[in-house]
Amino acid sequence: MTTLNIVKIGGNVIDNPDALIKFLRTFASIPGSKILVHGGGKIATEVGNRMGIESIYNEGRRTTDQPTLDLVTMVYAGLINKTIVAKLQSMRCNAIGLSGADGNVIQASKRPVASIDYGYVGDIHGTGINTKTISSLIEAGLTPVFCAITHDGNGTLLNTNADTIANELAAAMATTTTTRLIYCFEKKGLLADIADETSVIRQITPANHAQLIETGTVSGGMIPKIENAMKAISNGVSSVAIGHADDLMQLIDGTAGTQITQ
Amino acid sequence: MTTLNIVKIGGNVIDNPDALIKFLRTFASIPGSKILVHGGGKIATEVGNRMGIESIYNEGRRTTDQPTLDLVTMVYAGLINKTIVAKLQSMRCNAIGLSGADGNVIQASKRPVASIDYGYVGDIHGTGINTKTISSLIEAGLTPVFCAITHDGNGTLLNTNADTIANELAAAMATTTTTRLIYCFEKKGLLADIADETSVIRQITPANHAQLIETGTVSGGMIPKIENAMKAISNGVSSVAIGHADDLMQLIDGTAGTQITQ
Numbered sequence: 250m251t252t253l254n255i256v257k258i259g260g261n262v263i264d265n266p267d268a269l270i271k272f273l274r275t276f277a278s279i280p281g282s283k284i285l286v287h288g289g290g291k292i293a294t295e296v297g298n299r300m301g302i303e304s305i306y307n308e309g310r311r312t313t314d315q316p317t318l319d320l321v322t323m324v325y326a327g328l329i330n331k332t333i334v335a336k337l338q339s340m341r342c343n344a345i346g347l348s349g350a351d352g353n354v355i356q357a358s359k360r361p362v363a364s365i366d367y368g369y370v371g372d373i374h375g376t377g378i379n380t381k382t383i384s385s386l387i388e389a390g391l392t393p394v395f396c397a398i399t400h401d402g403n404g405t406l407l408n409t410n411a412d413t414i415a416n417e418l419a420a421a422m423a424t425t426t427t428t429r430l431i432y433c434f435e436k437k438g439l440l441a442d443i444a445d446e447t448s449v450i451r452q453i454t455p456a457n458h459a460q461l462i463e464t465g466t467v468s469g470g471m472i473p474k475i476e477n478a479m480k481a482i483s484n485g486v487s488s489v490a491i492g493h494a495d496d497l498m499q500l501i502d503g504t505a506g507t508q509i510t511q
Numbered sequence: 512m513t514t515l516n517i518v519k520i521g522g523n524v525i526d527n528p529d530a531l532i533k534f535l536r537t538f539a540s541i542p543g544s545k546i547l548v549h550g551g552g553k554i555a556t557e558v559g560n561r562m563g564i565e566s567i568y569n570e571g572r573r574t575t576d577q578p579t580l581d582l583v584t585m586v587y588a589g590l591i592n593k594t595i596v597a598k599l600q601s602m603r604c605n606a607i608g609l610s611g612a613d614g615n616v617i618q619a620s621k622r623p624v625a626s627i628d629y630g631y632v633g634d635i636h637g638t639g640i641n642t643k644t645i646s647s648l649i650e651a652g653l654t655p656v657f658c659a660i661t662h663d664g665n666g667t668l669l670n671t672n673a674d675t676i677a678n679e680l681a682a683a684m685a686t687t688t689t690t691r692l693i694y695c696f697e698k699k700g701l702l703a704d705i706a707d708e709t710s711v712i713r714q715i716t717p718a719n720h721a722q723l724i725e726t727g728t729v730s731g732g733m734i735p736k737i738e739n740a741m742k743a744i745s746n747g748v749s750s751v752a753i754g755h756a757d758d759l760m761q762l763i764d765g766t767a768g769t770q771i772t773q
Contacts, residue, residue: 404597
């Protein structure tokens with residue numbers, strides 16, 4: 250296998266049909282092995298509102314109760330996943346949609362109830378990613394498309410953060426092949442000044458990342474993104490790129506976005 | 512590959528959680544290669560009602576308009592399919608849920624508009640079943656679980672009758688391996704007297720099927736079931752069994768239901 254590109258897209262792309270098609274065309278044209286991980290977008294909230302499913306909060310945190318789990322299973326694993334797969338097929342990319350339950354590819358554990366009960370939310374542990382089955386699908390010429398639903402192995406589906414899925418997939422696949430992780434979000438990259446779209450931090454390495462945080466160059470919501478990327482790098486992922494979905498090819502070839510490397 | 516068992520279950524099993532678990536336990540215990548095809552049940556109607564999606568009829572036939580297509584994609588490919596897959600995983604059956612778009616396993620054509628416009632309804636043609644990919648999944652130890660959603664190869668998902676999917680799958684797979692087709696429905700088998708559950712016609716062959724219809728022994732809704740089964744047999748399927756989901760193992764070993772053979 251050549252380099253495996255694992256690309257994560259968020260709701261901002263999924264909510265915009267034109268942006269989604271444009272993104273998928275570029276994704277389909279990535280040569281070699283690839284995996285897509287998609288988030289949920291606003292569709293789940295819209296469908297939930299129409300169905301009268303109320304968002305339940307527990308100490309300020311959204312809880313995945315049974316109706317919400319059913320809702321996200323319908324929308325993420327059904328509507329969004331199959332829509333993306335059908336579009337990729339029309340672009341001659343042999344996509345196969347997967348939840349974690351399919352082929353037992355991602356097993357998670359229901360988050361234990363401590364001060365907050367998150368409900369049917371799953372955390373992935375080191376051994377939860379079934380690299381053997383994922384590799385065999387890729388070797389058969391298929392492109393896995395993951396939604397943010399996992400399972401516990403005991404018959405229960407679980408809602409799992411899509412960024413986490415991308416990160417854990419990359420760390421696990423890196424044990425078998427050279428793996429690059431690309432996070433697409435609504436900005437051009439991690440920004441030194443959140444108000445200035447041109448202030449993209451081009452390069453982060455273990456040598457400079459602590460300094461970037463300490464000096465306040467990177468702050469707020471950018472910090473967890475860096476921490477996740479550094480964790481992926483320390484787990485053997487060869488590089489992590491963070492930037493805008495419109496720049497997918499440039500994120501892959503290293504000419505756009507924030508590039509995080511060893 | 513030994514005999515491949517293709518089992519179709521309908522809404523009556525899916526709508527009853529206890530019956531579904533019981534059925535899945537038996538299905539999981541079938542030795543050798545197997546495929547499950549599931550229908551929709553009442554859940555789609557319930558979710559549609561809650562979302563305010565009205566059923567559209569065109570000259571008395573239900574039409575799959577865009578909101579209905581989105582609805583069945585959510586419910587069939589999402590909620591029902593992933594629930595079944597997660598339950599089978601807990602029973603140590605390595606299930607993988609598939610729509611026709613996944614791995615391009617079933618391609619269909621939107622039914623042409625003649626006197627009636629059925630909307631996004633797909634008909635499967637001879638070459639629509641991708642036996643190569645389906646076989647490779649089975650050889651990898653996976654058990655495909657098909658929902659009743661296909662695609663047209665040009666980016667559009669299509670609603671396709673689950674009986675048709677089972678029939679076309681069986682005919683196509685029969686070209687590669689010995690294939691048995693099992694239809695589970697709410698009766699013990701095809702009945703000579705619709706009011707008498709014990710009047711199961713045990714054996715139908717090409718030699719006696721025309722006579723059964725001509726003499727009125729088989730009538731009404733039983734006739735299309737026989738015609739479909741005879742078509743499967745003529746397409747090389749080694750046997751077709753029709754009966755109750757509770758009798759799955761007996762349907763497979765030939766000791767219950769209606770057995771249709773050459």
